[in-house]
Structure formats: structure tokens, C-alpha cells
Amino acid sequence: MGGGLAGLQLAHAFCTDGSFSSKSIAIIEPRELNTNDKRWSYWEKGIGKWDHLVSSKWPCGRFVSQYGDLKLKMGGYIYKSVQSIDFYNHLTDFLKDFPNVKFINDKVTEVNTDIYTIDTDSSSFKADYIFDSRPSSQFGRSVASGTSNLIHQHFKGWVIKTEAAVFNTDEFTMMDFTAKFKDTCSFIYILPYSKNEALIEMTFFTPKINFDGEYDELLKMYISKTLKVDFFEIIEVEKGDIPMTDFPFQNYNKEHYLKIGTGGGWVKGSTGYSFKRAEKFVEQIIRNLKQGRPLDSNLYKSRFMWYDKIFLRVLKNYNHLGEKVFFKLYSRNPHTLIFKFLDEETNPGEELKILGSLFSLQFIKSIFKN
CATH class of the missing domain: 3.50.50 (FAD/NAD(P)-binding domain)
Known part of the structure; x- marks a missing residue:
């Protein structure tokens, strides 16, 4: 192994x-x-198997888009990082x-x-x-x-240190689409480690990787315009590509x-x-x-593999609609149900509710293509 x-x-x-x-x-x-x-x-x-290795954790979260700013109601879930x-x-x-x-x-x-x-x-x-x-x-x-669909989850992040106390250490940002690159499903992801230190990561869900300078440009713009931070130190850089397929x-x-x-x-x-x-x-x-x-x-689990296939096909064929799809998901469903669904622990009735909240012409086309 x-x-x-x-x-x-x-x-x-x-x-x-x-x-x-x-x-x-x-x-x-x-x-x-x-x-x-x-x-x-x-x-x-609750208490997890790897809690002794957890370096940071957050009881609250945010989802931000042009359609609305949502507080994630975690309902006992804790977001943890190792x-x-x-x-x-x-x-x-x-x-x-x-x-x-x-x-x-x-x-x-x-x-x-x-x-x-x-x-x-x-x-x-x-x-x-x-x-x-x-x-x-x-x-x-x-x-x-x-024959198979592939969406690249590619990203570049900076762990930055600021002079001022900027970050809320109780709250992570799952997705902030206000920094997205045109016509793509892209967003900022934030893990605050202290009031003046956090990971700020520019993340893309796209069928192809043809970006480079865009990461740095969008990170600088977000830190300056959204966080309103002019002076900061980059103490760590993270870059990667995770296959979603x-x-x-x-x-x-x-x-x-x-x-x-x-x-x-x-x-x-x-x-x-x-x-x-x-x-x-x-x-x-x-x-x-x-x-x-x-x-x-x-x-x-075959039915969850089918759900993933539909979602990947939507992102592949309608990548520019990613922000709207995720807003529907987080605004129309209990956030605890979303976590449970993504953990593949829901029953068919709960899954039907999730799928119904995402219902659109694009999803119908993707279902029939499958």
C-alpha cells in the first residue's frame, strides 16, 4: 500500500x-x-478520531454570493482542519x-x-x-x-499575516463568490487561524486548468478590496489540483x-x-x-455516485452557473442536511428534497444525458 x-x-x-x-x-x-x-x-x-491532530476548528461558517450572504447553521457540526x-x-x-x-x-x-x-x-x-x-x-x-466527467478543483492559497485584527476566529468561509473569475465556478475559501492570520485560497471548479496569474491577481484584489487590508505578509503558499470525477x-x-x-x-x-x-x-x-x-x-453507494455524476455534468456543461447552483443548495436546504447528504448518510426522501431545491433546465438535461 x-x-x-x-x-x-x-x-x-x-x-x-x-x-x-x-x-x-x-x-x-x-x-x-x-x-x-x-x-x-x-x-x-462531536469528538472525532483525529481531534488530537486538529490544528484549528470553527463552529460557524459563511457562504457569500451576489444572490445573498448566508450564515451556515452548523447544528452541532464542527469544521476541522489537520x-x-x-x-x-x-x-x-x-x-x-x-x-x-x-x-x-x-x-x-x-x-x-x-x-x-x-x-x-x-x-x-x-x-x-x-x-x-x-x-x-x-x-x-x-x-x-x-465516457467519464472530470472537474478540476484547482486552487492557490496564501496564509497571510496582517497588522490589524481582521479575522473572526469562530467562523470560516466555505465559499465567497464575490471574487470569482468571469464565466467560471470560482470562489474564495477562508480559514482564519487567529485574528491576524488566515488561509485565503482562490479556488476553481472547472473542466480545464488554463489559469496561472489569475490566482495571484484575484487574491490581491480580494485582500485589498473585500478585506480592506493593504499591508500583509505571505507566510505560506499552498497550491493544488483535486480531481472531482x-x-x-x-x-x-x-x-x-x-x-x-x-x-x-x-x-x-x-x-x-x-x-x-x-x-x-x-x-x-x-x-x-x-x-x-x-x-x-x-x-x-450507487445512488450517490449518480448524484455526483449529474452535478459534475452540470459543472462541465454550465460552469458559469456554478454560483447559482451552490446558492440554491445553501439557501433552500437546512445546512445540517447538506452536510449529511454530502457525507452520503441521507435517506431517499431527504435526497429528493436536496435535488428538488436544485431543479432547473440544466439539471433535467444532465439527468437525461446520464
């Missing part, structure tokens, strides 16, 4: 469950997990205490799912089970042919071979969120192994 978010969570689960103590676990990862290369944010109620370096350090330190776990700094070159062998640049291994975080080679071809990752799983992480469809197609979703997937995999069921049993 790989040593990223999904692989480390899965290895942690194997080691904390006594049922797998006799199994040898190899974590094959070409990268050194020693940099703070990202932050994972998520919502959840720095990747804290996660990497904690998990690797934890796993090093288990003699049956071995970290291998190498690159996987080939996996044979007929005889369950893994070849790397420098060695070969045989396994009872393989958990593979690499994307399928079919992914790019499927998107290029139009309906590619059928589950079709490439086998009896003892499972695609995990981004390469296994663990990123939610309609949101790009993965941290909490990975935790749930790992728990289900452990249950499946202990009960003798297929590795991916109950991981993928």
Missing part, C-alpha cells in the same frame, strides 16, 4: 485491530513524508512501533493482480492483499473520450486487490473532500476483511 492519507489510515486500522497482528504490512512510498504539503479539512459532529505534516508524523511514529510494519522508500513499477506480485525499481514482493493508491491507466483515456474506480478492484485513495475514488466526486471519507472507507474495509466479504463491499 502507498504511504499517503489512505494508506496510512488503513495501516493504522490494521495495527489497532488485533485481528491482523500476525500479518506483515509493507508500505511502499516513493516520497519522503516529511513536508507540510497540504491541509485536510472536514466537518463532523496539517498534513502533523498527520504524517503521528502515523509514521505510531506505525514504527509495530515490528510487522515495514516502510519501503521505493517506486512501484508494476502490479500483477493474477499472481499478486508487486515490482518496484529495486525489488519484488508477493502479497495476500494489495491496496494500490496509484490511478488507473484507464482514467485519462476515459476522460478524454467523454465519476470515473468508475470500483471496476478495477479484484478479490484481493483494492484501489484506494484518490486512485480508488475515495475523493468525493461532487466536493473534492477526502479525509473523513477515507476514515469511513477504512472502517468498512476492516469489517469486510473480518467478515469474509469482498474488499469493496458497501464502499460505493
Whole structure:
């Protein structure tokens, strides 16, 4: 298995469950997990499994658009953020205490799912089970042919420090569309860490990535005109691209071979969120192994995959309407229901209410195209 978010969570689960103590676990990862290369944010109620790693959290949120400014009524949900370096350090330190776990700094070159062998640049291994975080080679071809939809969630953010006390530390900004780039679904995302320090991130949901200078230009404009801050220091820069897709990752799983992480469809197609979703997937995999069921049993929920497909097709064909779509979502539904829906924990009646709130000609066309 790989040593990223999904692989480390899965290895942690194997080691904390006594049922797998006799199994040898190899974590094959070409990268050194020693940099703070990202932050994972998520919502959840109550005390969570990773609360000891949470660097910041917010009980309230905002949604801002030309159609209205909404306060998110969290209803007990807390928005939490974990720095990747804290996660990497904690998990690797934890796993090093288990003699049956071995970290291998190498690159996987080939996996044979007929005889369950893994070849790397420098060695070969045989396994009872393989958990593979690499994307399928079919992914790019499927998107290029139009068989699968892909929306890039691409972003650039600055952690800035200001002289004045500017930020409300009790409230994060989920989306602020007042800074959007013309004819795109784009917005500012804000995580305030203190009254004078925050992550300000310019985020796009677009079918293609053909932006560069726009990130900095929009960030500067937002900080100056909306936040009314003239003097600030950039203390950290974050940039990334998260694939939001309906590619059928589950079709490439086998009896003892499972695609995990981004390469296994663990990123939610309609949101790009993965941290909490990975935790749930790992728990289900452990249950499946202990009960003798297929590795991916109950991981993928077909109706939620269908909802994601509709949403992605709308964003692909009507990207300029993204702001209106999200405003309908957040203005016409209880915010706790939205979080529950995006966590795939709603019942069909609740889902019908959500879909009804988004009803439009564009959604009808996308449903029939599916």
C-alpha cells in the first residue's frame, strides 16, 4: 500500500485491530513524508478520531454570493482542519512501533493482480492483499473520450499575516463568490487561524486548468478590496489540483486487490473532500476483511455516485452557473442536511428534497444525458 492519507489510515486500522497482528504490512512510498504539503479539512459532529491532530476548528461558517450572504447553521457540526505534516508524523511514529510494519522508500513499477506480485525499481514482493493508491491507466483515456466527467478543483492559497485584527476566529468561509473569475465556478475559501492570520485560497471548479496569474491577481484584489487590508505578509503558499470525477474506480478492484485513495475514488466526486471519507472507507474495509466479504463491499453507494455524476455534468456543461447552483443548495436546504447528504448518510426522501431545491433546465438535461 502507498504511504499517503489512505494508506496510512488503513495501516493504522490494521495495527489497532488485533485481528491482523500476525500479518506483515509493507508500505511502499516513493516520497519522503516529511513536508507540510497540504491541509485536510472536514466537518463532523462531536469528538472525532483525529481531534488530537486538529490544528484549528470553527463552529460557524459563511457562504457569500451576489444572490445573498448566508450564515451556515452548523447544528452541532464542527469544521476541522489537520496539517498534513502533523498527520504524517503521528502515523509514521505510531506505525514504527509495530515490528510487522515495514516502510519501503521505493517506486512501484508494476502490479500483477493474477499472481499478486508487486515490482518496484529495486525489488519484488508477493502479497495476500494489495491496496494500490496509484490511478488507473484507464482514467485519462476515459476522460478524454467523454465516457467519464472530470472537474478540476484547482486552487492557490496564501496564509497571510496582517497588522490589524481582521479575522473572526469562530467562523470560516466555505465559499465567497464575490471574487470569482468571469464565466467560471470560482470562489474564495477562508480559514482564519487567529485574528491576524488566515488561509485565503482562490479556488476553481472547472473542466480545464488554463489559469496561472489569475490566482495571484484575484487574491490581491480580494485582500485589498473585500478585506480592506493593504499591508500583509505571505507566510505560506499552498497550491493544488483535486480531481472531482465519476470515473468508475470500483471496476478495477479484484478479490484481493483494492484501489484506494484518490486512485480508488475515495475523493468525493461532487466536493473534492477526502479525509473523513477515507476514515469511513477504512472502517468498512476492516469489517469486510473480518467478515469474509469482498474488499469493496458497501464502499460505493450507487445512488450517490449518480448524484455526483449529474452535478459534475452540470459543472462541465454550465460552469458559469456554478454560483447559482451552490446558492440554491445553501439557501433552500437546512445546512445540517447538506452536510449529511454530502457525507452520503441521507435517506431517499431527504435526497429528493436536496435535488428538488436544485431543479432547473440544466439539471433535467444532465439527468437525461446520464
